[in-house]
Amino acid sequence: MIKYIFILLFSTNLFAQNGLVYYGFIDAKGMGNAKGPDSNAYLVFNKEQSYFVTAKDSLESKVSKTETKTFKNEGESGGLTIMGNKVSPQGDQVAYHIKKNTMWSNVLLGNQIYTKEVAPDMNWKISKEIKKIGKFNCKKATSNFRGRIYTAWFTSDIPLPYGPWKLHGLPGLILEAYDTDKNLYWYFKSVEYPSKTKEKAKYMSIPKDNKWLNYTEFQKEQQDILxxxxxxxxxxxxxxxxxxxxxxxxxxxxxxxx
Incomplete structure (x- = not known):
């Protein structure tokens, strides 16, 4: 009986563990080839939910927030000049809850926009291709999601269906992801699993003067801005x-x- 209780407590503690993975995120929209501002990001997770954040003021150095950089592809004479990384005090966030099958997100696009939606079905296609990222053997998967074809590299060593931004639904943690032209590129830095971090996977809060938009409303608002x-x-x-x-x-x- 004592052995049984020990195993039960150990298993409960294992499932309650937090994990923490650090990413870099390159926003190269307009250039591709992962040529763009490079920001810090992280994902904290447990067996029930995950919380991702990037473009957060406190994650970036003073230099990265203020310096001007020009990005150009080989053979180009011009390029794209960016004045500092985009940041906000709360950052761009995505919270995902498995059982609720819901995602909450916040992004700075002129104003802070808050979106709540049913977790989208990613319809991943897993291939036999494998590569090593850090100490992890990762499998390749692809998905056509909201206008772009994404490639994700995930590890079954951490068998939880999370990843950066809204990418989710694979039988393992996504360590690297990018679209076909690398307009968007998330790359792995380090992971703690289990983690002693005090940060927890959580729901997002929303200011009183804002409201949750569904995905259709979000798209309409962006069309109006355009x-x-x-x-x-x-x-x-x-x-x-x-x-x-x-x-x-x-x-x-x-x-x-x-």
């Missing part, structure tokens, strides 16, 4: 006829566009 920007461009083009003013591309405005 249309206002295009209207402003028309006014500028009339005012400065000698300058070429390009309309913003909705695919470059945010990371979900279908």
């Amino acid at each position: 249309e206002k920007a295009m209207e402003k461009n028309k006014i500028m083009a009339k005012k400065y006829p000698g300058f070429k003013i390009s309309d913003p591309d909705i695919e470059l405005m945010f990371i979900e566009f279908k």
